[in-house]
Amino acid sequence: MDPTSVSERENVTLICRTKCTLDPITAYSWYKNGQPIPNSNTSSPVYSLFSVSSEDTGRYSCAVEGHEDLPSAEETLTVTYGPRNTSVSVSPSGEIMEGSSVTLTCSSESNPPVDKYTWYKKNVTSSKASGQSYSITNIISEDRGEYYCEAENTIASNNSTALMIIIAEKQTSVLTAAVGIIVVVLGVILASCLSGFMWFRKKASKSTFDTRHTADDGQGDSSAVYVNISGMAMTPAAAQTVATFDQEQDEDVQPTVEQAAEEDPSVLYSTVNKPRTKKT
Template identity: 60%
Template sequence: MALRTAGSVLVAFLWSVAVVLGQNGWSVTYTTESICALKGSKVELTCSFSYPRRHKVTSTFWFTKMETGVEPEDLGVQDQNCNRVTYTKRRICVLKGSTVDISCTYIGYYSTTSTFWFRSDKSTPEDLTRDPGYTGRVKYTGTNEDPFTLRISGLREEDSAEYHFTFKTHNFEWGHSFPGTTLTVTGLQVKVTPAAEGQKTLTCSTTCTLTDNPTYIWYKNGQRLDEPTSQQYSSNMLVVWDSSVNIYSCAVEGQEGLHSPVVCFQVKVTPQQFSEYKTLTCSTTCILTDNPTYIWYKNGQRLDEPTSQQHSSNTLVVLGHSVDNYSCTVEHHEDFHSPAVYAPKNTSVSVSPSGEIVEGSSVTLTCSSDANPPVDKYTWYKKNVASTKASGQSYSITNISSEDRGEYYCEAQNGRGSMNSTALMIIVAVKQTSVMTAAVGIIVLVLVLILCLSGLMWFRRSTGGSDATADTQSVHPDCNSDTYTALNMRTMSPDYDTLASVHPDPNSDTYTPLNMKTRSPEYDTLANVRGLSH
């Protein structure tokens, strides 16, 4: 099973009564899981499928997307009543001024009452033969047994659209939402790019890939180059000497009457010394014959009368700071404008990397601007700073610090004028590691203070205990005195217990002689308290 179509992601779908794809013995095998193809080219997708013997496949088709609750749409296309429309080509690219045939086949199971083609961009389907824009350029051919063809001649770029075929019967009308054939109308253009030193490469190009792989033809000074030269890389490319004064153009074989333009206009800007004016010159890449007359345009509007500032037909003098854009062409070739020249506009600044700018990191500011001729000078400024910061399209700040905080802007300048960008604010955040270091330092300091205070309190408590002992020792300041001071139980020292054991009776003054050999250690303590000596 195969399908030829424009590049897209497709899947194959098998339909049978009460059968779901991929279950109960049904399978589809694709030759290739993914395909990469050029836009506008052709691609062939193939697959094979198998199914149980007890079933019968009633139809097969390809589709591009599957949505829950939505019936897959056949690329054919076929409706639920087995009416069917099949387009010969889904995409067609042809040259402006040529003729194109868009065809399809259709199957209707009822007697057809009308058939016609229409554009999809119309609010309501309108038969092209009745559309004023196609008067005298549209013709239908064919029947339901042969391809039904829409022929459009004298193609214009505005004919680019998607075209649909529809038919009606007494009780049925083919759906208008089904896809059709997309037509793109393009012109030929010769693009010039630098090649080896002293040479240029000419490329015959179009805005889309022409259908049917055409053969390109080159012309030199109006004469066809029948044989490829040694400088010709391929049929649509030609290498010429940069200094050549010959005129080149290209066409497509079979449509030789549709040449590309032979001239490529450009506007050169020349500043006038010591003047606020600039001279614009309309020039070409080849020498024009017959002394052509140049036409100037300002903001897209033709300048019919030469102004007082115009020196000659191919030059124009304008204010250097003017914001207007100018282009030129040659009389009788008004379709071939030069690119417009204008001062820089839409100037802006971007920063990389994006996100928070941290102290110590690096950032790059880039200036962008739309200008023709291209910007030839970029200058960087910082608000409230007199001197310039840098020049060039990019400005890098390394090891950024808080001093770099501020608003930055750039100036873009070309031969037509200059423009400043809006200012970009640079905010520098404190480096996260510094904050963490400070936090850790504070925590350590607090811990040290706590330890010091704890040690001080412990020391004071130890000192308080010694004072209490001293108070107890002062109970008997005079060993010859029998007067005793009441003991404070809270501050009593261990010596009290020793004293109590020596004097079991506080009212008795009788003392037992002490045996020095058998004295206990308490004696020394008692001696200290009473002032005795041994």
């Protein structure tokens, strides 16, 4: 059998030869990689393969029917083809943190093997790098985008599909966490302030109510003056003066003083009335 090396999609003819004298009606059997090829028994020493592909690559042999134990030597059929099934893988996978490194790897099937790899970034005319692997160190936000590779051998070339590189900005992540912490802290402080303010307002409102209540009680006579003399030592003359004023006070003031005294029994109130000018 004649050895053959062909390109993909070509037609191939295998011929079985022997030095023995054979019967004109001798049949032949064909084998691939040591296994019989189905429906390959023929009375002709010729076996044809049409539009070969990479699946037809292998070791072929033949034998004369009835002497299958004496097959021919194996000959290799080689089918060459350009790169195909080209793809890109990335390590590490997933979202890439800004400042870290990433490696892209190009894979492709071809015969003969790929002898040139070229890297491109989508929407950028010039190539980024060459070689089966492409590494980006200290990656930044400008490196995000779609990357693909071109695989090439002596027959043809083939591009992979584009792979998207997503980059997470480190500063954004830290800032987001910091803002979250600040919001929580401010919320706690604000809640504490509001609680203290409401308590203060409540206390202040009560004091204001007491003051207004006492003041309202004295509106019956705007000329009345209240003096807190609790705990003060009084001389006999001062006591006499107070007694004199008490005798001269109007009847409409007395309930007011008494009501004020009821507010706080521990405080002694004295009312001083301004002398009234007699009308002529």
